[in-house]
Amino acid sequence: LFRSGITREVDDKLCPLFATRLIMGVKNGPSPEWLQQQLRAVGLRPISALVDITNFFTMDRARPLHVFDADKIKGALIVRDAHKGEKLDALNDKSYELAPGMVVIADDNGVQSLAGVVGGVATSCDENTVNVLLEAALWDAANIARTGRDLQINSDARYRFERGVDPKAVISGLDAAAQMIVELCGGQVSAAVIAGAEPDNARNYTLRTDRCKTLGGIDLSIAQQSKILMDLGFIVVAKDGALQVTTPSWRHDVMGEADLVEEILRIHGFDNIPPVSVPMADTVPAPGVNDNQRRVLRARRALAAQGLLESVTWSFVKESEAKVFGGGADNLKLVNPISTDMSDMRPTPLPGLLAALQNNFNRGIRLDGLFEIGPAFLSPAPDGQQTRAAWVRSPAPQRHWQGNQSADVMTVKADVVAILNALGQNTDLPVTRDVPGYYHPGRAGAIYVGKNPIAYFGELHPEVCGLYDFKTAPVVAEIILDNLPPPTKKGNAKPLLDASVLQPVSRDFAFVVPQALSAGELVKAVKLADRNLITGVDVFDVYEGNKMAAGEKSLAISVTIQPKDKTLTDVEIENIAKAVITAAEKLGGRIR
Structure with missing residues (x-):
């Protein structure tokens, strides 16, 4: 054996063990058929005898190796930290810009190999290679994993080094590969040049x-x-x-x-292992689903019962959609999005549903509506994610023998009431206009419990319709399931019918009220005027014509009074009427 004339400088922290053998006078060509069959059996493409030998030891012994064309190396090989801005033209036909923290094998010309990950083209072996430098080393697993992840390189060498290889197989693997090279390619082998030592990892x-x-x-x-x-x-x-x-x-x-x-x-x-029966701690098993999961299941059934089809859409939307629907914050952007159309976490499931509905329209498929129950992302905080039930009704009129019918605001309001009823919620709540900006400001409503919104419904804002090419605004709705209070009703049984044998009394009232007062606020106040006897309040007329003073409108309601135990006298009915008028006056209204 002769000594290799190539020297090395090795940093023990980056590479505990680095060993090489110089083999001179080789003839590189196709590998023998038995070796090619071995590589094809594990999905590798035979390249040349030298490369195939290193791939064989990588797969057969879990001992990654690398071969350099020794005549292409200038000066000493150095294992070092990469310098900022250095580049490597790799064997996978890609070029990579390196960064400090990545371990490289370099010579006087620059980086020749990304240690433990992929080799370089500049010192690769080809059919003209005569002198080859065979390298075997032990690299830091965490550093190899970080380098491969940062550069998005997946190689057989990286796969094995980042999971840990046998440190005692470095020298034996080098010697066995050198012997196979001599047997298949000829040549003379130098003595091994070893830097570092095998670490003692025995425990x-x-x-x-x-x-x-x-x-x-x-x-x-x-x-x-x-x-x-x-x-x-x-x-x-x-x-x-x-x-x-x-x-x-x-x-x-x-x-x-x-x-x-x-x-x-x-x-x-x-x-x-013998099977052992696990004793039951309790005679009654714990429920398989919790209250939140049960709420989602009931909401899904109720929405399907409304004639809607369930859809599952992406939780990612493009930035313009996220901003329109109240999102788009920098801390909700994806670091590595699938595409530019999926750059932000969605603030509501509505964008995906609207896009799905429009895609069906473009293909001639008419749907009554779509719904989805899924997450809405408001912030990266632990409580910044909500579970929402969202749905969209088709804006196109549905053909019917009684005449074409289109979904409107009252359609989705009825949906909201039906879903809340199915979830055991109180639906006798006022409707306000405090809705998000993507709803039509005059054709939408919201239901609150205290300061927490539990439902939004209404027409989509005209500017939002333009994003999806809707000629007619669709109606949409959302229920924030996380904001719902515990159900007031237990079970699905209807309450006992308590029908009175006495005839109800109906009285009509017309009030002049402030323009900003909603009909729901007036209805709620009138119902509270007499909880026992007033069983129904219905709005049958709204007038906002030029006969009204500026800032006023007229609301006409029908109040149903149901006697319980006896027929009401005229005086008792009159007292109830006075209580209704007083309730309206407290809201700024007056009898018309």
Whole structure:
């Protein structure tokens, strides 16, 4: 053997062990058929004898190697940290810009290989290669994983180095590969040039002999446990009624006594573990779903019962859509989006539903409507995600023998009431106009419980319609399931019918009220005028013509009074009427 004339400078922190052999006078060509068949069997394409030999050892021995064309190396090989802005033309036909923290193998010309990940084109071997430098090394697993992830390079070498290779296989792998190169390509081999030393990664653990029974449920003798571990390459010494176990160099995954028990059970056979009945702690099993999950299931059934089809859309939307629907914050943007149309987390499921509805229209498919129950992302905080039930009704009129029918605001309001009823919620709540900006300001409503919104419904804002090319504004609705209070109704049974034998009395009232007062606020106030006898309040007329003063409108309501125990006298009915008028006056109204 002769000594290689190439020197190396190695940083032990980046590379604990680096070894090479120079092989001179080789003839590189196609590898023999048996080697090509071995590589094709594992999905690799044969390239040349030198490259195929290194790939063979990578797959067969989990020992990644690399070959340099020695005549293309200038000066000494140095294992070092990459410099900012350095580039490497890699063997995968791609060019990469490197950054500090990435380990490279370089010479006087610059970077020639990205250590443990991929080699470079400049020093690659071809059919004209005569002198080859064979390299085997031990790299830091975390550094290799970080480098491959940052550059998005997936290679067989990276796969093995980042999971840990056998440190004792570096020199033996180098020698075996050099021998195969000489047998297949000829040449003379130099003595190995070694920098660094094999790290001692052996670990010692005490295995109590009863742990197989207590952890795995199998009672094995000390002899059986020792034999299984020694057959797997462990060094086992019995001492003081326990086993002192030393791990082999290639077992990076064994980190304690429990792992040793797992190895014994694995070889003995998991199917040999006797089945044991688990005693029931309680006679009544706990429910399989919690209240939130049950609420989602009921909402899904109720929406389907309204004639809507369920849809599952992406949780990502493009930036313009996110901003229109109240999102678009920088802290809700994806770092690595699938595409520019999926750059932001959605603030509501509505964008995906609207796009799906329009896509169906463009293909001639007419749908009554779509719904989705899924997350809405408002902030990256732990409480910044809501579960919303959202749906959209088709703006196109549905053909019917009684005449074409189109969904309107009252259609989705009826949907909201039906869903809230199915969820056991109180639906006798006022409707306000405090809605998000993507709803039509005059044709939408919101339902609040205290300061928390629980539902929005109405027409889509005209500017939002333009994003989806809707000629007629669709009607949409949302229920924020996380904001719903505990259900006021238990079960699905209807309340007992308490029909009165006495005839109800109906009285009509017309009030002049402020323009800003909603009909729902007036209805709620009138109902509270007499909780026992007033059973219904209906709005039958709204007048906002030029006969009204500026800032005023007229609301006409019909109040149903239902006697309970006796027929009401005229005086009692008159007192109820006065209470209704007083309730309206407290809201700024007056009898017309």
